[in-house]
Amino acid sequence: MNIKDQIKLSSNVAVISGIFCTAVALLLLLNFWQLSKNDPLESNAMKVLIERLAQEPSNAELKQDIRQLDLLARKAYFNTQWQINTGSYLLLFGAIVFAIALRYYYTLKSKIEIPEQVVENELAAKALSMKWLLAAGGVILVSALAASYASVNYLDQFGREEIVAVEPPAQDPGIEVVEVGAEPVLLSGSDGVTTTDSLASSAPAETGTTSGEAATASVTATPAAPALPGASQIMANYPSFRGPFANGVSSHKNIPTDFDGPSGKNILWKTTVPLTGYNSPVIWGNKLFISGANAQKREVYCIDRNSGKILWAKAADNIQGSPATPPKTTEDTGLAAPSLATDGIRVYAIFGTGDVISFDMDGNRVWARNLGVPENHYGYSSSLIAWKDKLYIQYDNNRGHKLVALDVATGNTVWETARAVKISWASPIMANVGGKYQVIMAADPFVAGYDADTGKELWTARGLMGEVGPSPAYSDGLVFVTQEYATLMAVNATNGQVVWKDDMYLSEVASPVAAKGMVFVATSYGVLAAFDAKNGEMLWEHDSGVGFYASPVVADDKLFLFDTDGKLQVFALSREMNLLAESNLGAKITSTPAFADGRMYVRAGTTLYCIGK
Amino acid sequence: MNLIKKLIYLITALHLLLAVPAMAQQRFPKPEFESGYEQPDTITPEPRSLALEYFDVAVLLAVLALASWLALKKRSREGILWLSIFTLLYFGFYRNGCICSVGSIQNVVLSFSDVNYAISAAALLFFLLPLIFALFFGRVFCAGACPLGVIQDLVIVHPIQLPFWLRKVLGLIPYIYLALAVLYAATGTDFIICRYDPFVGIYRMDAPYTMVVLGVAFLLMGMFVGRPYCRFFCPYGVLLKWMSKFSRWHLTITPSHCIQCKLCTTSCPFDAIDYPSEEKAIVGSRAGARKFLLYAVLLPLWVGAGVFVGAKSHAYLSRANQDVYLAELMIAHPEVKDDPDNLDVQTFLSKGRTLEQLVEDARIVRKKFYTGSMIAGGFIGLVIGMTLLNQVIFRRRTDYQPNPGDCYSCGRCMDYCPVDKNTAQLKTAVPVMKKE
Known part of the structure; x- marks a missing residue:
């Protein structure tokens, strides 16, 4: 075969394969057009048959017809799909043949060319390319800008409505507001309630109600909202997980250290609540609050702390945004792990569904809302703190990490502060640092202090890692945090500087507590260790062999600590180890006890124990 | 215009048309069975074993080393061609175009932005090795180790020279593509380089219609515009270009000194040969x-x-x-x-x-x-x-030389140089020009 024949052959192959490619491409286009025009599933015949079936639901023949038509539709679809796939590969094959034939054709026809036949003038080419580059750059930027203006930002629109809805009234405390045509009304605080300690302590409610129950204060002609408690009232009660300001130190005295669960010695009463939960009791006056949950329902219980009688039990239901199916949690966390908070006017509860609910002290629902279902592989467990007019929620989940402050009266968001942390199971604490209250929270990778009024992040101290469960403790300007596999560290609460670190004994679940210049850490493998709060020197350790999930708490100048088998150990707050007493409750304990007037309350699943003399 | 040219234009236009409706193709609705039918469990294909992943890295390393040797030392275009065919078969059809260095940019970016994402050592090495080789020997990865590059290289039939301004304007696209790919990977949104990989559909022989059509369209274009994806889309090419510009050793057209014969001027299908500066330009x-x-x-x-x-x-x-x-x-x-x-x-x-x-x-x-x-x-x-x-910026050049950033080290130009690599003298017979 001479070169001319080869050229002719390659040319013919190229032409034939080219025509083949064109034909296949046309058929594919036709196929697609057919598919988009004639969707058998959307056919009128099918619609008519379905309508008829609605009228004659028992017509077996009609059902058979529908099945036949449906089968036909599916066959047609898969047939078309096969045609498209086969066509695509035929096209690929044709293209390869076309390419080879063309290459051969051009190779045979190639001639020796004169080098540099056409050479662009470099300067002219660059000048031209600059013009085109300027035009292209302009087109890119302008079209991107035009596209941005042409698109609607629905997320922002959604956000704006929400922000307007939750913005608190912009009123300064103590401002006298005069409405036209109405009597002058003194409005104090952002929602018409007094918010300072001095005002609260001077309010008749505080002095008049020894039990600390809600009281209404009427000012001039219009009844105002009840006075919020001051720090002294908070300290006199047990309003959060681990007591006042969630710090693990209670002022209550005469706490019994000698009891026996199985024999009933010094067990004043036992009460069973319908639903279980791992939250710890909180107390205001004579009322004790816990919550319980299962997959079907969530409930809040108010119990008379003197008699053990359930005063009221209220369901947390019909909450907008609450998921129909609760998120999955592990058995040892459940949906009612966070402890409640109370301010003596209302009680606040949060559940693993993201539902937050508030009742007044008589069990009337005040408000309820859903914060968004927390994505949490064990279950949401951070407890609440109520202070002044805000309810503080540490909402560190797999998606979204933030500190949320809700208005205690309305449940509206006052502010939110995003946190650059990972998921956490710890609870916030409140600390008075140099006269300013801070919300202090621990998570991977840092412990941080936030202005309790504005939510502004004041300081952070890195050092935590992994799944942080223990909450911080605060004493004398120092914050103490710990986490298994990370560290125990003391942090200056004014600037976030790490004062000391130690990793001898670290806690996995139980929170540390600090008192009398010492900090105590209870480990999940049964060691209680005491450290000097100022320099981290280890003072003593005590291995009881059974792990601690309940947090150590200080009351009556002693340290109380339940192990998971239900044995209470009482230690002196001294720089030498001094185990004062041991008592056995006879039930598995993972919740932290609460104290009031010579009594101790502790929860074991659905059972609540009152220990006293 | 002869028949062949008409056919070429027609086929290209048809393919572009095919790609448009393909984008809108709907998924078939899920069947609804009344009772008695259980949806089969979806089966996730097992990942490649760790040993085989490292074997892939070893193969890549060997191919890169061989490509460097063939381009710089052996100066064999034929060797690079055969290496390309090996890459086409191994990294292309056998490994189905994955794992690939081009897409590994996204794995690296995601590993920096998402602490929960751990990049595999193989993916990291696939990302780093070509860049390290480019830093020392130029873009030898593009020459013979990239499955996306070699498939385009093999279909070049009649390359045309694109005007300088058009090359510069189209040359902006890879940077934009890189920026978007990094943005989408860093935000955990999507791996767009993989999603819009035009050739993976061909390598897998089981791709959605759109992917096959996109790949075929690129190959058809590639017959006349050398390596269109590499030059005007490839985001990894941006990184390789940066590295290659500083390459310690780079392929040269002539083994000795340039005799300004100009025979190589039409040899590069990718317009990657820089000419000596003109006096007027200086x-x-x-x-x-x-x-x-x-x-x-x-x-x-x-x-x-x-x-x-x-x-x-x-x-x-x-x-x-x-x-x-x-x-x-x-x-x-x-x-x-x-x-x-x-x-x-x-x-x-x-x-x-x-x-x-x-x-x-x-x-x-x-x-x-x-x-x-x-x-x-x-x-x-x-x-x-x-x-x-x-x-x-004007750079004074005295010889014909490959642009270190743009040159794919394919070695075509070397065959056009009449200077003998052993004697540094003119070859006794100037080779018959092969127009590719």
Whole structure:
């Protein structure tokens, strides 16, 4: 075969394969057009048959017809799909043949060319390319800008409505507001309630109600909202997980250290609540609050702390945004792990569904809302703190990490502060640092202090890692945090500087507590260790062999600590180890006890124990 | 215009037409069986064993080393061609185009932005090795180790020379593609390089229609425009270009010294040979100092404009993210909740999450996009500004030499050089020119 024949052959192959490619491409286009025009599933015949079936639901023949038509539709679809796939590969094959034939054709026809036949003038080419580059750059930027203006930002629109809805009234405390045509009304605080300690302590409610129950204060002609408690009232009660300001130190005295669960010695009463939960009791006056949950329902219980009688039990239901199916949690966390908070006017509860609910002290629902279902592989467990007019929620989940402050009266968001942390199971604490209250929270990778009024992040101290469960403790300007596999560290609460670190004994679940210049850490493998709060020197350790999930708490100048088998150990707050007493409750304990007037309350699943003399 | 040319244009046009409806193809609705039918469990294909992953890395290392030796030492175009065919078969058809260095950019970026994502050592090495080789030996990865590059290289039939301005303008696309790929990977949105990989469909022989059509369209174009994807799309090429510019040893056209015979001028299908400077250009360049200053001053403006446009564009760029898309869809069209055929919405509703939470998640994503889009915009602005600035920078050249940034080290030009590599003298018989 001479070169001319080869050229002719390659040319013919190229032409034939080219025509083949064109034909296949046309058929594919036709196929697609057919598919988009004639969707058998959307056919009128099918619609008519379905309508008829609605009228004659028992017509077996009609059902058979529908099945036949449906089968036909599916066959047609898969047939078309096969045609498209086969066509695509035929096209690929044709293209390869076309390419080879063309290459051969051009190779045979190639001639020796004169080098540099056409050479662009470099300067002219660059000048031209600059013009085109300027035009292209302009087109890119302008079209991107035009596209941005042409698109609607629905997320922002959604956000704006929400922000307007939750913005608190912009009123300064103590401002006298005069409405036209109405009597002058003194409005104090952002929602018409007094918010300072001095005002609260001077309010008749505080002095008049020894039990600390809600009281209404009427000012001039219009009844105002009840006075919020001051720090002294908070300290006199047990309003959060681990007591006042969630710090693990209670002022209550005469706490019994000698009891026996199985024999009933010094067990004043036992009460069973319908639903279980791992939250710890909180107390205001004579009322004790816990919550319980299962997959079907969530409930809040108010119990008379003197008699053990359930005063009221209220369901947390019909909450907008609450998921129909609760998120999955592990058995040892459940949906009612966070402890409640109370301010003596209302009680606040949060559940693993993201539902937050508030009742007044008589069990009337005040408000309820859903914060968004927390994505949490064990279950949401951070407890609440109520202070002044805000309810503080540490909402560190797999998606979204933030500190949320809700208005205690309305449940509206006052502010939110995003946190650059990972998921956490710890609870916030409140600390008075140099006269300013801070919300202090621990998570991977840092412990941080936030202005309790504005939510502004004041300081952070890195050092935590992994799944942080223990909450911080605060004493004398120092914050103490710990986490298994990370560290125990003391942090200056004014600037976030790490004062000391130690990793001898670290806690996995139980929170540390600090008192009398010492900090105590209870480990999940049964060691209680005491450290000097100022320099981290280890003072003593005590291995009881059974792990601690309940947090150590200080009351009556002693340290109380339940192990998971239900044995209470009482230690002196001294720089030498001094185990004062041991008592056995006879039930598995993972919740932290609460104290009031010579009594101790502790929860074991659905059972609540009152220990006293 | 002869018949063959007409056919070429017709086929190309048809393929572009094919690609358009293919984008709109709907998924067939899920069958609804009344009773007695259990949906089979979906089976996730098992990942490649660790030993085989390291074997792939070893193969890549060997191919890169061989390509460097063939391009720099052996100076064998034929060797590189056969190595390309091996890569086509091994990394292309056997490994189905994955794992690939081009896509590994996204794995690396995601590993930096998402602490929960751990990049495999193999993916990291696939990312690093070609760059390290480019830093020492030029873009030998493109020559013989990249499955995306070699398939285009093998179909080059009748390459045409593109005008300088067009090359420069189209040359902006890889930078934009890189910026977007990094943005989408860093925000955990998508791996767009893989999603729009035009050749993986051909390698897998089992790809969606769109992927096959896109690949065939690129190959058809590649017959006349050498390596269109590599030159005007490949985001990894940007990184290779940066490395190769500083390459310690790079392929040369002549084994000894250039005799200015000009025989190589038409040899490169990728327009990657720099010509010696013209005297007129040298004289003209002296007037460019003012222009240089002007464009240097404008550079921050380009960056600023890019940052501004990026900030403005973040909202619609973020719509590629599933959470943002779904949140906006459900806000704009609340009625979609009642549409049983909308699988995205129905899947979301079945999870028990609320719209508020979805919006919150979407806002977090959008916040990331805000920062990311500004950086991406600033980068694109910088690239435009720098490309413009480069047009007024004049580099004096005396010989015909491959552009170290653009040259793929394919070795075609070496065969055109009449200088003998052993004797450094003219070969006794000038080879018959092979036009590829």
